[in-house]
Amino acid sequence: MQARPLAIAHRGASGIMPENTRLAFVKALDLGADALEFDVQLTRDEVPVVIHDETLDRTTSGTGAVADHDLADIVGLDAGSWFTASYSNVTVPTLEEVLSTFAPKITCNIELKPDKRVSQLVRHALTVVARFDAFANVIFSSFSADAIREIHKHSPDARIGMLTERGGLARSFKLAAETGAETLNPPVGMVDRSLVTECHERGLGVLAWTANEKGEIALLSALGVDGIFSDHPDRVRKQGTAV
Ligand code: G3P
Numbered sequence: 001m002q003a004r005p006l007a008i009a010h011r012g013a014s015g016i017m018p019e020n021t022r023l024a025f026v027k028a029l030d031l032g033a034d035a036l037e038f039d040v041q042l043t044r045d046e047v048p049v050v051i052h053d054e055t056l057d058r059t060t061s062g063t064g065a066v067a068d069h070d071l072a073d074i075v076g077l078d079a080g081s082w083f084t085a086s087y088s089n090v091t092v093p094t095l096e097e098v099l100s101t102f103a104p105k106i107t108c109n110i111e112l113k114p115d116k117r118v119s120q121l122v123r124h125a126l127t128v129v130a131r132f133d134a135f136a137n138v139i140f141s142s143f144s145a146d147a148i149r150e151i152h153k154h155s156p157d158a159r160i161g162m163l164t165e166r167g168g169l170a171r172s173f174k175l176a177a178e179t180g181a182e183t184l185n186p187p188v189g190m191v192d193r194s195l196v197t198e199c200h201e202r203g204l205g206v207l208a209w210t211a212n213e214k215g216e217i218a219l220l221s222a223l224g225v226d227g228i229f230s231d232h233p234d235r236v237r238k239q240g241t242a243v
């Protein structure tokens with residue numbers, strides 16, 4: 001029997017805490033997650049911050065593009081009460097804050113979400129990871145092929161998790177080979193037994209995003225994936241035993 005898939009907390013334990021916040025990451029650790037996934041963008045003044053959407057509107061009290069605001073504005077926003085009213089003191093964390101607390105404790109999957117400033121985002125993210133000497137515990141991902149290439153160029157030993165999407169498999173396999181990626185990260189709907197077999201033959205693990213329902217988690221597990229991104233990482237731990 002194979003080991004259960006890794007439980008990767010998607011934006012932290014975002015099913016029960018406001019996503020991409022310290023609270024969500026602490027909860028993910030409490031729930032026994034094997035890794036954290038979070039999204040990183042640059043503020044106007046080029047500080048990497050942890051937030052998913054291009055705009056502030058859905059998950060904070062602010063409005064407009066993240067890229068149009070300086071860090072000083074963004075850290076003053078309420079990033080919790082959209083989720084639960086009593087979390088109004090929860091803030092958008094910087095990459096530095098997240099890595100300083102969590103990289104020593106758990107694997108961190110940094111998903112870079114660049115605007116036009118790809119090189120700047122890569123440079124600042126690498127600088128922060130280097131500052132905490134966290135390369136062993138950090139895996140970089142991005143839907144931006146340019147960002148992945150730049151990470152690999154500047155830091156050839158950086159760990160890469162290759163995000164892919166339907167229609168992009170051949171490109172992703174090529175870039176994975178170029179950059180020495182350790183996993184292919186497909187959306188759940190792309191995963192079948194032949195994809196898992198092909199990845200394993202190529203020496204790539206398979207990390208599927210994003211599954212929250214117990215049946216889906218059990219199915220992915222039976223297909224032999226190596227990890228599952230979930231807003232409920234405890235469900236992967238409990239339900240994900242391979243059959
Ligand atoms: O890395 C997996 C997943 O996070 C990619 O999609 O939109 O949730 O960042 P998204």
Ligand code: MG
Pocket residue numbers: 037038039111
């Ligand atoms: Mg993400």
